[in-house]
Amino acid sequence: MRKIFYILFAVLLFSGCSKEKIENLPMSNLSATLNNGSWSAFTVDTHIIYIREIGYSINEFEIRATTKDKQELYFNIYSTSSGIYDAIGNCYISYQPDVDNFGSMTYTATKGEVNLSVDTVNYQISGTFDIVLKKFQDSSDSVVVKNGLFHDLKYTVRY
Amino acid sequence: MRKIYTFLFGFLLFVGCSKDNNNNNNSEIPELSATVDNAAWNAFTIDTHIVFSLPNMDENFSIFAVTKDGHELSLNIHGAKTGIYKVSQNQNLWAEYQKTSLNHEIYGSNSGEVNLIVDSLNQEISGTFNLVLKSYLNTSDSIVITNGSFNNLRYTYLNKK
Numbered sequence: 001m002r003k004i005f006y007i008l009f010a011v012l013l014f015s016g017c018s019k020e021k022i023e024n025l026p027m028s029n030l031s032a033t034l035n036n037g038s039w040s041a042f043t044v045d046t047h048i049i050y051i052r053e054i055g056y057s058i059n060e061f062e063i064r065a066t067t068k069d070k071q072e073l074y075f076n077i078y079s080t081s082s083g084i085y086d087a088i089g090n091c092y093i094s095y096q097p098d099v100d101n102f103g104s105m106t107y108t109a110t111k112g113e114v115n116l117s118v119d120t121v122n123y124q125i126s127g128t129f130d131i132v133l134k135k136f137q138d139s140s141d142s143v144v145v146k147n148g149l150f151h152d153l154k155y156t157v158r159y
Numbered sequence: 160m161r162k163i164y165t166f167l168f169g170f171l172l173f174v175g176c177s178k179d180n181n182n183n184n185n186s187e188i189p190e191l192s193a194t195v196d197n198a199a200w201n202a203f204t205i206d207t208h209i210v211f212s213l214p215n216m217d218e219n220f221s222i223f224a225v226t227k228d229g230h231e232l233s234l235n236i237h238g239a240k241t242g243i244y245k246v247s248q249n250q251n252l253w254a255e256y257q258k259t260s261l262n263h264e265i266y267g268s269n270s271g272e273v274n275l276i277v278d279s280l281n282q283e284i285s286g287t288f289n290l291v292l293k294s295y296l297n298t299s300d301s302i303v304i305t306n307g308s309f310n311n312l313r314y315t316y317l318n319k320k
Contacts (some may be wrong), residue, residue, distance in 0.1 A: 016235045042282065045206040047225075064206075066315035068282055083172045123203065123227060156204040156225035159263070 007055075029064045030073070032129070032148035038049070041065035041073070046125065047128065047158040048080050061116070063153065072096045073145070075129075076118060083134035087112040087131050095133050095143050107143050114148075126151040191224045193232075193288070193307035195256075203227045205309070207284065208317035209239055211214050220275065220284065222312065231257040232304075234288065236273055245272045246290070256302055266292035266302050273307075283311045 028040035045064040051057065063075040076092040077085050085091050093109035112131030113142035119125065129148035191202040201303040202224035223279035224232045233316045234246050235253040254268035258277045271290030278284065288307035294300040 043207065043313050045223075046204065064317075066208075066317065068315065070316045072317075099316050154204050156227065157229050158225065158231070159229065159257070 028151055030063070030148075030150040032073075033146045035144055038063075039071070039073075039145075042068045044153055046153040046155040047064065048155060050157060050159045059157075061155070062158075063125075063150070065150075066099070070099045072099050075114065077114060079116075080118065082116055082118045085114045085116060088128075090114075093129075093131055093133065096147070103147065106136050107141075108136060109135045109143075110139075112145070123155055125154045125155055126153070190312055191222070191232075191307075191309040194305045195304055200230070200232075200304075201226065202232070205312055207312040207314040209314060210317050212237070220314070221317070222284075222309065224309075231255075235274060236275060238275075239277065241275060241277045242271055243274050246270050254290050254292060254306070258302070263294065264294065266294050266300075269293045269301070271304070282314055284314055285310050285312070299303075 028042070028044075030041040030044045032039045038097075043066050045062075047062050048059050049062050050059055058078070059080045061075070061077040061080055063073075063077075065073045065075075072095070074092075074094045074096075078090050078092075079085065087093055087109040088111070090115055091109065093112075093114075095107040097105055097107075109131045110133065112129065114127060114129040114131075116125060116127040127150055130147065131145045131148070133143045133145065164242045174282075191205050193200045203302040204225050206221075208221050208224040209216065209218050212219050216281070217237070218235040220234070221241055222236075224234075234253045237249075237251045237253075238244060246252050246254070247270060252268065252271070252273055256266040258264050258266065268309070269291045271288065273288040274284055275284060275286040286309055288304070290302075290304040291308070
């Protein structure tokens with residue numbers, strides 16, 4: 001009986017520890033490797049933007065991820081459905097190393113893709129991305145973003 | 160002895176369950192809520208940023224909260240420090256509410272205030288607010304917001320393009 005109790009005690013203790021580990025996942029919902037350094041957003045704004053003009057309307061996803069030190073990754077995906085989207089034809093993606101200086105410092109995507117998964121029941125999106133961005137005024141200056149991951153980003157519709 | 164084991168097992172099980180319940184409850188607490196025209200109002204997404212205003216590039220807080228069904232509340236606080244910001248006092252506060260997003264029926268703040276607490280170390284803000292807003296199209300149509308509160312909203316800097 002004593003042995004059974006010890007086993008049960010260990011199982012309960014272990015399951016408690018496992019849960020703590022799950023809860024201790026990185027707090028950021030959007031992270032990546034940027035030029036071989038880790039990059040984690042502090043805030044992520046996620047919306048479907050509704051564009052309406054005469055005889056024309058379209059819904060697109062917009063994700064704005066910002067770090068504490070004013071770096072920004074911005075995604076405009078020209079769709080609201082799950083799928084793989086090319087960084088050139090199906091999205092506009094930009095990176096700014098300093099949002100205070102956005103004019104001359106913007107990098108835009110020249111290669112890569114975003115794999116988007118949309119959960120329309122819970123209003124959440126998840127996905128992965130790998131992209132190469134080049135500086136607008138100096139194409140020899142580039143930023144490589146790998147292992148990009150966003151998960152359970154809540155979204156609302158913005159009109 | 161068997162009773163003690165049974166009791167301890169039950170206790171451990173209870174502790175495990177209690178922890179789960181607490182976590183679930185915490186995750187359900189909305190970060191920005193209010194009473195809008197006597198009905199509960201909970202934001203589903205909240206964008207919180209410090210933005211800069213011309214001509215002096217002053218730091219202002221911008222909070223943009225949206226419900227699942229697309230109702231929007233924006234609070235534009237003309238300052239980035241802890242304090243009380245009032246609607247009618249040198250435009251220290253400007254709020255807008257969009258009741259039904261598709262028809263663009265927008266309400267602008269007429270009176271009220273935000274009590275803002277800034278934690279610049281952790282880049283989080285908390286606060287309370289009460290507002291009366293009036294329709295731009297029909298000023299006799301108003302919205303009353305009471306018991307507004309927001310807790311530990313993370314903020315970053317944003318340059319509006």
